[in-house]
Amino acid sequence: FPGAERFLPDSHDLGDLVEAARTCRGCDLYKAADQTVFGAGSPGSTIMFVGEQPGDQEDRAGKPFVGPAGRVFDRALDAAEIDRELTYVTNAVKHFKFTRAAGQKRRIHDKPSRTEVVACRPWLLAELDAVAPRIVVCLGATAAQALLGSTFRLTRHRGERFDLAADGDVGPDYAVDVLATVHPSSLLRGPSDKRDRAFDEFVADLRMVRELLQ
Ligand code: URA
Ligand code: SF4
Secondary structure, eight states: OOOSGGGOOSOOOHHHHHHHHTTOOSSGGGTTSSSOOOOBSOTTOSEEEEESOOOHHHHHHTSSSOSHHHHHHHHHHHHTTOOGGGEEEEESSSSOOEEEOTTOOOEEEOOOOHHHHHHHHHHHHHHHHHHOOSEEEEESHHHHHHHHOTTOOHHHHTTOOEEHHHHOSSSOSSOOEEEEEOOGGGGGSSOHHHHHHHHHHHHHHHHHHHHHTO
16 A cells, blocks of 8 residues: 555645545545545634544545434534534545445445555644644544554543644644544444433533633
């Protein structure tokens, strides 16, 4: 895998990144997906959310978190009184990875490999540079491992604050807080009482993020 690095423009202006990412061939995922789904939101947002990768609906729309996971994410943001319009939302991997059951049209989400996450990471770091948020919220283990290393365990480190700059090898040259919570799609699985509790815990994490910024 060559990785995305050689497709990055010199400028880290958000518009230039979006444009350049459209033709990225840093790994094989561009081949089967419809389009690159880059992050959305304004540079200067104080919160940057990082998901895993676009899903079926995101691939069609070209926008992150617009499908079922996006709808539960929106509900949680509302409950935590965070305006999505004032945040930047992206994914660790910018192309939809999927499989198809034999003879079926439906595209089933397939988890990106570590290699694909690493291949795509230059885009994520460039977005971080362009947006310069005060806090990065990783939604799920894939995003957390992309920024905090492959040994990161969500069960152990959920809600804990990390300093990206302190890590040295990955990240911008200024201090930015990073923390991880669950992926919104995890709130769509399991029996309803368990789902309700998981939703409330997710909202509590988002409220904590909002309070950290005050
Ligand atoms: N899941 C993600 O991680 N990102 C999206 O954009 C949609 C679903
Ligand atoms: Fe490039 Fe990332 Fe798409 Fe791979 S997933 S082709 S690295 S944008």
